[in-house]
Amino acid sequence: MSDMDDFVDVTVSRGGRQVSAGCYKLPVSVGRGEHNAIRIGHDPQDKTVSRTHAIIQRDGTGLRLIDKSANGTIYRGARIKQGNSIGLGTTDHFEIFEFSVTVSKAKHDPSIPVIFEAHVLVDGYMKGKPFLIGEMMLLCFRRGKGYRFEQVPVRADFETICSNHRIDDEHAFAAIVGHRGAGHLFTQTAQNRPVILVNKQPIGETSIILHPRDVIEIQNIRIELYPPGENSLKCSNPSCQLLNPYVLTGNCRFCSFGLVGAVTRVAAATRKVQS
Numbered sequence: 655m656s657d658m659d660d661f662v663d664v665t666v667s668r669g670g671r672q673v674s675a676g677c678y679k680l681p682v683s684v685g686r687g688e689h690n691a692i693r694i695g696h697d698p699q700d701k702t703v704s705r706t707h708a709i710i711q712r713d714g715t716g717l718r719l720i721d722k723s724a725n726g727t728i729y730r731g732a733r734i735k736q737g738n739s740i741g742l743g744t745t746d747h748f749e750i751f752e753f754s755v756t757v758s759k760a761k762h763d764p765s766i767p768v769i770f771e772a773h774v775l776v777d778g779y780m781k782g783k784p785f786l787i788g789e790m791m792l793l794c795f796r797r798g799k800g801y802r803f804e805q806v807p808v809r810a811d812f813e814t815i816c817s818n819h820r821i822d823d824e825h826a827f828a829a830i831v832g833h834r835g836a837g838h839l840f841t842q843t844a845q846n847r848p849v850i851l852v853n854k855q856p857i858g859e860t861s862i863i864l865h866p867r868d869v870i871e872i873q874n875i876r877i878e879l880y881p882p883g884e885n886s887l888k889c890s891n892p893s894c895q896l897l898n899p900y901v902l903t904g905n906c907r908f909c910s911f912g913l914v915g916a917v918t919r920v921a922a923a924t925r926k927v928q929s
């Protein structure tokens with residue numbers, strides 16, 4: 655059984671507005687108390703959500719939802735009462751009062767390496783050493799017009815990471831994570847973050863899959879994700895500069911520019927993550 659069976663992607667929305675999204679290790683507890691992986695309904699005036707309201711856990715290769723609450727959890731219009739459980743589909747929904755929770759098995763693409771070697775460039779110049787993403791995750795902060803990058807151990811809960819690592823008026827708006835064979839970019843909702851481009855395309859989602867040789871651009875910051883130990887070619891078309899597999903006679907997969915004479919980048923072979 656693959657490791658990805660131990661992870662789920664969960665998004666929570668309230669009144670149609672997304673309040674959290676992340677990839678979590680099972681079992682995942684949802685409720686008002688601080689111990690929950692997903693904390694909802696903890697405003698002081700809001701006592702309807704139980705301290706531990708529901709648990710999502712692995713059930714063979716599937717998922718199971720267990721209600722632990724005083725008031726129940728709504729699944730497909732029916733109330734699951736305390737202590738009862740129900741099998742969840744690959745992508746499924748349930749409701750806890752006004753909170754709508756969507757759960758899906760974590761996305762997995764076996765072609766994604768365990769770690770990325772991330773090169774961070776500011777105004778075209780490499781900033782510091784490459785970040786090895788997979789054993790660590792890269793957090794992106796904004797402060798006024800400036801940016802800061804910090805590596806922290808991989809944690810499943812992006813919301814918690816952001817609040818724990820916020821300094822003064824800094825604002826964490828994105829995390830690049832390579833974990834258990836999959837790469838992810840987690841961001842806050844679009845109104846709270848700068849425009850983020852992945853391979854020149856603006857992203858609208860708060861969680862997307864990253865692939866080796868993706869390029870993330872945030873204003874004058876450019877983050878190039880190299881597959882470790884492999885050669886890559888950077889397109890020499892000045893308006894493109896995206897990354898390609900090492901095929902010298904090929905054309906850029908984005909702009910069709912010939913790759914002859916393109917800059918070769920070799921990401922250093924690095925330690926593999928044991929997970």
Ligand SMILES: [Zn+2]
Pocket residue numbers: 889890891894895896906907908909910911
């Ligand atoms: Zn190109």
